[in-house]
Amino acid sequence: DSGVTQTPKHLITATGQRVTLRCSPRSGDLSVYWYQQSLDQGLQFLIQYYNGEERAKGNILERFSAQQFPDLHSELNLSSLELGDSALYFCASSSQGPYTGELFFGEGSRLTVL
């Protein structure tokens, strides 16, 4: 158990819908990262937050947004969903920023868009 909690574990929805994925980092970790893992596409970096502030952005679509709340949990919002958004979405946390070491990944949220 990495100490990073992601909910829901599985989610099935239809095209055009909106979903919210939630992540609780390890106790004391200030940085939260979101990654998308599609088949054969590795781990695509989406966005990073540090202590409530956006720190870095990757190839995150405009239909996607995220935030980190004062209690340090984070949410990734995916809207106007398309079939191609089906993927495993990982949240990870680390102890502080700038990056100093290991990322601890959650178990992921598997999104299926039908």
Next chain:
Amino acid sequence: GENVEQHPSTLSVQEGDSAVIKCTYSDSASNYFPWYKQELGKRPQLIIDIRSNVGEKKDQRIAVTLNKTAKHFSLHITETQPEDSAVYFCAAWLQGGSEKLVFGKGMKLTVNP
């Protein structure tokens, strides 16, 4: 650019053989290079990492080497075992522009008993 290239994408070896995974990166300012292992249906987990002030690091059967001049780094697994079968990701902490940890596309290693 902000790329981390990894090859091969798949590798099959016999138990006891060695396996090597190679990665290249584009940002010469990168200073941290971790390797993650992802078993089927599980989350990625760090197995070893190396910083730019070190050329090689070993931990039991795994070792990582870094060539900053050539901007490439490699993972070496010796005496492979079936439980080494997994997808291995290299990554680089890119500092150009905004700081971020970028992963390669992964290599699926199969160790045949």
